[in-house]
Amino acid sequence: MKSKYLIALCVSALVAGCATMVSGPNAPTDAEIVAALKASFKETGPAKLDRLDQSDLQRACSIAAETGKDLDPKVREALQSKALAAVKYPADGKYLGDWKRGEAIAQSGRGMQFSDAPNTVAGGNCYACHQVDKAEISHGNIGPTLWNYGKLRGNSEAIVKYTWARIWNSHGFNACANMPRFGDAGILTEAQIKDVMALLLDAESPVNK
C-alpha cells in the first residue's frame, strides 16, 4: 500500500523527486515481504513454505487489518460468495454425529503444526476462542459464546445448514472472519464436523442444557 503511494509520488515528481526519495527508508512491497518470509521459515513436518503464498482473501484481509480500512463492498461480496459456493454439505444428508466425540474435538488443539507427528488427529480447538460447554471454564473469548447454541436457535434445516457452512468456511459470512475454515482447509474431516455439529445442536448435548 505504502509502496504504491511512494511509486505514485515518484512518478508524479519524475526524476528529480525520485533521487531524494530513494535515500530514505524504503517501504517494502508485498512481493518483498513474501520473499523475506520465505527466506525466514523452514519446511518442517506438514508445514511447507507454500503456506506463505497468500490467497486473494488472505491478501485482501491482511491489507484491511493493516490499514484499518474495511474491504471494498464488491470485493467483500465476491470473496464471501466464492467461499459459500464451495461449501460441501454431507452427501448422506446427516448433519449431526456424536456430541461426546464433538466435545473431545472441541478440546483438542492438535494438528497442522510443524511439530505435529505425521498421523496426528487434528482437533477443532473451539475452546481456544469460544465458550462452549459452561462446565469448561478454561475458554477463550476471541469468538462469541456458543453456550445454549441449539437451545436458542432450534434445529430447523436453515439453522443446521447455516451452522455447517459456518464451520466449513466462516468466510462465506464474513470475508475476514478470524475463524479457520475447518472444512474448506481440510482441518477437520466431514465426520468430525458432524460431531462438532452435534455438540452445538443435539438436544442431549450439555451445551443445550
Added chain:
Amino acid sequence: MRQRIATAFATLIVATIAMPLLAQQDTQKEIERYRQLLADGNPAELLEMRGEELWKEKRGPKNASLEQCDLGLGPGKVAGAYAQMPRYFKDADRVMDAESRIVHCQVELQGLKREDVVKRPYSLTQGERQTEHEALTAYVVGLSRGVKVAVPQAHPKEKESFLRGEKMFFFKGGPYDFACSTCHGVDGQRIRLQDLPNFQKADNAQRAFTTWPAYRVSQGAMRTMQWRLFDCFRQQRFPELAFLSQASVDLITYMGVKAQGGTMDSPAIKR
C-alpha cells in the same frame, strides 16, 4: 518480585478452578511444585549467573571472552544494551536483535563456527539443560532491568526493519488464515485463559516486550524472544521460523518500537 508472585498465584488459582475434576489431583501436585519454585524467586537468576560466567570465559579457537562484544553501546558495554535493540550495526551492515548480536560476537570474537552456535538454540526436550545461548541471553537481558526501551529508528535500515515487521505482523497466511494481528490486534482477547497483548496499545506492547525473555514455570525453562516468536508461529500453523531470521528480527523491531518507553523487567517469570 512479590507482586510477580502474587500475579502468578492469582493465575494459578484461576487455572485450578478451571481444571476438570479428574485432573485435580495432578494439579495439586503441580501447584506444590510451583509454590516451591516461586518461593525461591525466579530460577532464571541462576541462568543469568551461568550466562555471566560463559560471557567472561575465554573460549573458542581464538581463546577469547565475549567481554569486548559490542551490543550497540560500544565494546564491553552490556548494561542497558538489550533495551536498545534491535539496532543497525555497521560492521554487519544490518539490523540485529540481541540474540543475533550475541551469536555474531561468538563467531567474530571467539572464532566459533556459526553453524555450531545456531544448531540448537533452545532447550526443547523435557528436562534438557538450558542451552548456552539461553544462558548468554539471560545474562545480557538481565543487565537491562529497569532500563527504558529505546529501540533506535534513526538509520534507514532500522526504519525498514520496522516497516517490514509491521507488514509481517498483519500478514495472514497458512491453513488457519492467522496473522499475528488475529490474536494480538484487539483489546482484552484471550486464548483459553491466557491474556493476549494488543500491540496497537503502548501499555500492552510494553508489558509484553519488557517481560521477554521469561522463565516459563509450566515448562521449567527460560525462553527467549526468538523462542516466543517461533512458538507463536507454530500455533499459527506457519512453517518453522528460522532462528535469527530476517522475519524474526523485523518482528522484534516492530514490537520494540511499539513498546518504546516501557521499563525492562526481564527475565520475568510466567505461568
